[in-house]
Amino acid sequence: MSETVEPTVGVLSAGECFDILHSSRVVRVGFVVDGRPEVLPYSYRVTDRGADGHLVVIRTDVAGLLARAEPAVCLELDDIDESSGRAWSVVAHGVQRSASGTEWLPEPDPWPGDERGTWRVVEIADISGRRFTAQPVARLAGFSVEWQVG
Secondary structure, three states: OEEEEEEEEEEEOHHHHHHHHHHOOEEEEEEEEOOEEEEEEEEOEEEEOHHHOEEEEEEEOOOOHHHHOOOEEEEEEEEEEOOOOEEEEEEEEEEEEEOOOOOOOOOOOOOOOOOOOEEEEEEEEEEEEEEEEEEEEEEOOOOOOOOOOO
């Protein structure tokens, strides 16, 4: 007998999703520019703003796509560990805007390392996630069906 993998799916609580969001450094951001959907990775930081909820802070280029995008965005993070058979995925929706000069924001430390002086803030409206766990399942080896055409 050989083994195959059959995944189980569980729902992550909002708290678990925010824990993941706080612990990661790169997020995929989905947005629309000039009627065209885009999904790009960005380094980011998260801040808790009390009654205002969680804010995601991104630094980008003034001429970058995110700075020209429509306000509605989605954020996606995921991880797959094939050796343990575990994975998770988190998706958040929100509205992005330019950061005002008066608010304190954590430093997102962009990976490209060049001058990225435009700060964008995403106000999270909702967040959800799933956990996937693979469990070995026995499978019949060498099983086949023969059809007779009459």
